[in-house]
Amino acid sequence: MPEVVLSIRNLEKTYPGGVQAVRGVSFDVHQGESVAIIGSSGSGKSTVLRCINRLIEPTGGVIELGGTQINTPHANVNEIRSRIGMVFQSFELFAHLKVLENVTLGLRHVRGMSKSEADKVAMEVLERVDLLERVDAYPGNLSGGQKQRVAIARALAMKPEVILFDEPTSALDPELIGSVLKTIRGLADEGLTMIIVTHEINFARDVADRIVYLDKGLVAEEGPSSIINNPKTERMQRFLASMNEEH
Amino acid sequence: MNSRRVGVERIFSWSALDEKTRVGILVSVFLLVAISPAVGQSIETGWDVAESGVDSNLNAAAVHGNETWVFGDGGVMLSSSDEGITWSAMNSDTTADLISADSAYDSMAVLDSTGSVLMKQGLDADWTNIGTPSEGMVDLVLIGQNSLILVGADGAIWRYSASNWQEIETQFTENLNDISFLDENNGIACGENGTLLFTTNGGISWNYREAPTGSSDSNLISVGYYNQYRLYAISSDGQILSSTTTSAQNWNLVEIESEGYNTSLNENLKTIEVVSASIILFAGPDNYLGVSLDGGNIVEHNLIPDGINTSFNDYAMIDYQKGIVVGDQGVILLTDSSGKNDLVGFEIPDYGNFGEFAEYADDMMLDGFKATVKIVGFGILFGFFIGVILAMFKTAPTNLKGLVEGRPNGIVRTLGGGLTVIGLYLFWEGLSGFSELGLDGIEYIFTPVGDPRGFAMFGLGIASTLLGLLFLSNNGKFSKIEVGRVTLNPWKTRPLNSIATLYTDFFRNTPLIVQFMFIHFGLSLGMEIQDVYESAFGAIGTDGFDYWLLGESAFISAIFTLGLNSGAYQCETIRGAIAAIPSGQMEAGRSIGLTYMGTMKLVIMPQAIRICIPPIGNEMVNLVLNSSLAMVIGYAELSRQGRLIIAVTFQIFWAWGMVMISYFVVTWTLALLLRRLEEKTKIPGLGISGGA
Numbered sequence: 001m002p003e004v005v006l007s008i009r010n011l012e013k014t015y016p017g018g019v020q021a022v023r024g025v026s027f028d029v030h031q032g033e034s035v036a037i038i039g040s041s042g043s044g045k046s047t048v049l050r051c052i053n054r055l056i057e058p059t060g061g062v063i064e065l066g067g068t069q070i071n072t073p074h075a076n077v078n079e080i081r082s083r084i085g086m087v088f089q090s091f092e093l094f095a096h097l098k099v100l101e102n103v104t105l106g107l108r109h110v111r112g113m114s115k116s117e118a119d120k121v122a123m124e125v126l127e128r129v130d131l132l133e134r135v136d137a138y139p140g141n142l143s144g145g146q147k148q149r150v151a152i153a154r155a156l157a158m159k160p161e162v163i164l165f166d167e168p169t170s171a172l173d174p175e176l177i178g179s180v181l182k183t184i185r186g187l188a189d190e191g192l193t194m195i196i197v198t199h200e201i202n203f204a205r206d207v208a209d210r211i212v213y214l215d216k217g218l219v220a221e222e223g224p225s226s227i228i229n230n231p232k233t234e235r236m237q238r239f240l241a242s243m244n245e246e247h
Numbered sequence: 248m249n250s251r252r253v254g255v256e257r258i259f260s261w262s263a264l265d266e267k268t269r270v271g272i273l274v275s276v277f278l279l280v281a282i283s284p285a286v287g288q289s290i291e292t293g294w295d296v297a298e299s300g301v302d303s304n305l306n307a308a309a310v311h312g313n314e315t316w317v318f319g320d321g322g323v324m325l326s327s328s329d330e331g332i333t334w335s336a337m338n339s340d341t342t343a344d345l346i347s348a349d350s351a352y353d354s355m356a357v358l359d360s361t362g363s364v365l366m367k368q369g370l371d372a373d374w375t376n377i378g379t380p381s382e383g384m385v386d387l388v389l390i391g392q393n394s395l396i397l398v399g400a401d402g403a404i405w406r407y408s409a410s411n412w413q414e415i416e417t418q419f420t421e422n423l424n425d426i427s428f429l430d431e432n433n434g435i436a437c438g439e440n441g442t443l444l445f446t447t448n449g450g451i452s453w454n455y456r457e458a459p460t461g462s463s464d465s466n467l468i469s470v471g472y473y474n475q476y477r478l479y480a481i482s483s484d485g486q487i488l489s490s491t492t493t494s495a496q497n498w499n500l501v502e503i504e505s506e507g508y509n510t511s512l513n514e515n516l517k518t519i520e521v522v523s524a525s526i527i528l529f530a531g532p533d534n535y536l537g538v539s540l541d542g543g544n545i546v547e548h549n550l551i552p553d554g555i556n557t558s559f560n561d562y563a564m565i566d567y568q569k570g571i572v573v574g575d576q577g578v579i580l581l582t583d584s585s586g587k588n589d590l591v592g593f594e595i596p597d598y599g600n601f602g603e604f605a606e607y608a609d610d611m612m613l614d615g616f617k618a619t620v621k622i623v624g625f626g627i628l629f630g631f632f633i634g635v636i637l638a639m640f641k642t643a644p645t646n647l648k649g650l651v652e653g654r655p656n657g658i659v660r661t662l663g664g665g666l667t668v669i670g671l672y673l674f675w676e677g678l679s680g681f682s683e684l685g686l687d688g689i690e691y692i693f694t695p696v697g698d699p700r701g702f703a704m705f706g707l708g709i710a711s712t713l714l715g716l717l718f719l720s721n722n723g724k725f726s727k728i729e730v731g732r733v734t735l736n737p738w739k740t741r742p743l744n745s746i747a748t749l750y751t752d753f754f755r756n757t758p759l760i761v762q763f764m765f766i767h768f769g770l771s772l773g774m775e776i777q778d779v780y781e782s783a784f785g786a787i788g789t790d791g792f793d794y795w796l797l798g799e800s801a802f803i804s805a806i807f808t809l810g811l812n813s814g815a816y817q818c819e820t821i822r823g824a825i826a827a828i829p830s831g832q833m834e835a836g837r838s839i840g841l842t843y844m845g846t847m848k849l850v851i852m853p854q855a856i857r858i859c860i861p862p863i864g865n866e867m868v869n870l871v872l873n874s875s876l877a878m879v880i881g882y883a884e885l886s887r888q889g890r891l892i893i894a895v896t897f898q899i900f901w902a903w904g905m906v907m908i909s910y911f912v913v914t915w916t917l918a919l920l921l922r923r924l925e926e927k928t929k930i931p932g933l934g935i936s937g938g939a
Contacts, residue, residue, distance in 0.1 A: 079840065081838055081840045082840025085838075088835060092835035094832065105850075109845055110839060138932055139932070140932020155838075158839055
């Protein structure tokens with residue numbers, strides 16, 4: 001078994017209003033592994049993901065990245081985030097920057113690379129997501145799928161230890177989903193460590209090495225991707241049935 | 248690659264402007280040019296050169312009836328019957344140098360250097376030699392048709408009357424230089440060592456008049472007796488003496504304003520001509536001619552026509568404006584303006600004529616225009632700077648909890664204890680000062696004015712005490728405080744936000760005109776800044792960049808007031824724009840490892856500023872219009888220039904109309920630029936902008 005990159009123990013998050021979004025989630029992510037987190041709306045999937053790079057401060061539990069706890073007040077949050085990539089549901093590209101500049105922003109201002117160095121890295125990454133011909137476009141002129149691939153390139157460029165995908169295809173038209181999923185599948189095949197929050201059950205089954213099913217802030221079921229075909233718990237069965245009805 | 252132009256985006260490019268905008272810019276340039284400085288004014292000499300036809304030294308001149316006569320060395324006599332324009336030589340029957348002449352009572356007499364006197368008794372009479380009483384005589388004066396007086400060296404005075412010469416015996420032995428009579432009886436003579444002699448009986452007996460202090464040693468070279476109360480004398484080295492008492496009892500030295508209130512013109516003088524109670528003409532040997540319109544206080548140095556360099560000897564004035572002056576080498580100059588310098592282009596304008604009004608007003612308008620653009624430019628920069636800072640303050644998420652969290656509790660509590668002690672001390676110090684103000688009841692709201700220092704201590708004391716107590720109570724739980732139904736969470740206090748809110752609330756809830764007056768007159772901020780600059784870098788002087796920037800205290804106060812005020816409004820606009828940026832942008836920036844400030848600078852602000860260009864443009868136009876209030880602190884911007892123009896011209900409609908147009912040019916240009924800026928910085932594919 002490869003080493004553990006990210007380890008989550010008894011993660012808890014209670015929002016100021018008193019809503020308990022996450023009530024003790026634990027799982028590990030190994031080197032080169034892709035983990036899909038599935039679950040119905042409000043089950044705490046996104047909260048878990050955002051706790052990992054501390055966009056949300058967890059109220060309890062321990063998160064370790066490469067063996068070091070990262071959810072302490074002393075941890076350098078900017079340094080941690082630069083080691084964890086994040087791809088958002090709504091892309092969140094920097095609208096005033098061109099595609100290339102979107103990708104190089106972190107390289108130049110976080111990694112401190114020169115413009116030419118950063119451009120070189122960015123071009124490599126953009127090639128991987130198949131967007132070389134759009135480097136000088138502004139995000140506003142891209143299709144949804146292209147935007148999300150730029151967002152993936154932006155995260156990839158930082159050479160993160162793990163990439164978090166927060167429902168990467170939810171905001172896309174069905175015909176555009178394919179290109180994004182293909183890109184993510186390619187990355188998984190390259191052995192990138194990733195956590196994917198998704199509603200695409202089939203995609204999760206195809207790409208993910210492991211599935212974590214969250215329900216009401218708790219891990220209800222966890223296992224290899226085959227558990228989608230044979231869910232053990234009744235709740236996961238119901239969830240999968242409702243997803244199938246939609247399609 | 249798509250076809251979009253790659254590279255640095257230029258904000259201004261003439262070729263990229265559409266036709267309408269080009270026309271607009273050209274029209275504004277035309278308006279600017281139309282308000283251009285007037286043709287320069289100049290000063291020209293008030294003297295014209297007359298052709299004398301001789302090159303002898305001309306020593307004396309006199310007006311005889313309709314003729315003007317000039318006398319010079321070698322018996323030269325010239326006469327002009329057209330007020331000095333053309334001259335013809337006259338036969339004099341003598342070759343002696345003619346040195347002095349006088350004309351009165353239809354007679355004319357001339358003295359030569361040998362002491363002989365020629366006389367013309369009557370307008371059409373011939374010259375006759377009436378004798379040679381004595382050598383060494385220098386000046387003569389007629390006291391009747393057939394009577395005259397000569398003065399000369401060693402106090403000699405000769406009187407000619409009824410065809411007889413009589414030497415007047417006096418006890419005075421100083422050399423006499425000049426003599427002048429008011430009528431047949433009253434006369435004055437002057438000479439060396441401050442000698443002034445006065446007669447009331449036609450020169451038969453003479454009385455000494457004491458020269459004023461400071462001129463008792465002076466060589467009094469010329470004297471003029473205009474009327475009972477106006478007598479003037481000059482010394483050869485530039486002093487002017489005057490007497491305004493009957494019989495010339497008392498004499499004073501005239502203080503000369505144009506020479507720094509001293510009592511000398513610092514010019515060598517030869518003669519004066521008193522042509523009215525207060526207009527005196529001066530002539531001197533070093534090509535000097537001067538005129539005073541106020542009895543010698545202010546003496547205007549006449550410009551001399553080109554090519555003339557002589558020693559001027561005598562005037563002959565037909566009236567107080569028209570006459571001639573003669574000098575060595577045959578120089579005759581004539582004037583019809585008392586010799587005053589001509590002010591070319593200074594004629595009194597008729598402001599009812601719009602052309603003349605505009606000619607007067609455009610210079611002042613241009614100055615006001617430049618001044619307005621200057622404060623507006625600096626005000627916008629300063630206001631925008633403050634606006635951005637305040638907006639960042641207002642949106643800063645840093646709260647007290649964030650500051651304290653993660654630090655050892657011991658340190659926090661120690662800090663809290665310190666703050667509490669300091670706070671209580673400040674509180675007490677400030678409070679105890681208030682009682683000395685003698686305030687009663689509601690007047691206490693004016694405490695900050697009566698005791699600003701004490702009030703600041705009081706306020707800081709309260710804040711510091713509360714903060715200290717909060718830190719002291721820290722137990723790591725950051726819990727809320729519940730008082731009855733009200734729930735407070737002091738840990739959620741955002742200090743930067745509080746400071747910015749205090750600032751904007753204050754500046755947005757007081758009138759701008761009051762802020763102008765408070766900052767300029769109350770705080771004298773402009774002067775304070777000048778003082779600081781001068782103590783650090785030396786005097787500002789009267790030119791150069793530092794003078795341009797800091798030379799005017801009203802300018803400094805004005806940009807500070809406009810900037811501080813506009814900043815408070817711009818802050819809200821920019822804050823709104825920041826709030827309009829989706830929170831995901833901040834998350835995205837943070838998720839790649841940028842700091843909060845880094846994300847602000849690289850991601851949020853570039854987008855927020857683009858969003859707020861239209862409302863900020865509004866704010867800037869407002870700033871231009873508000874800049875007109877700077878007139879209340881005496882800054883010479885457009886509105887104030889408008890008032891000054893009205894004060895001179897009384898053309899209210901035209902002046903305010905021009906002011907309005909000028910403001911329109913400034914704001915409209917600004918609006919055009921902002922429109923260009925907005926188009927140029929527009930993010931492709933973002934937002935609905937109509938057409939683009």
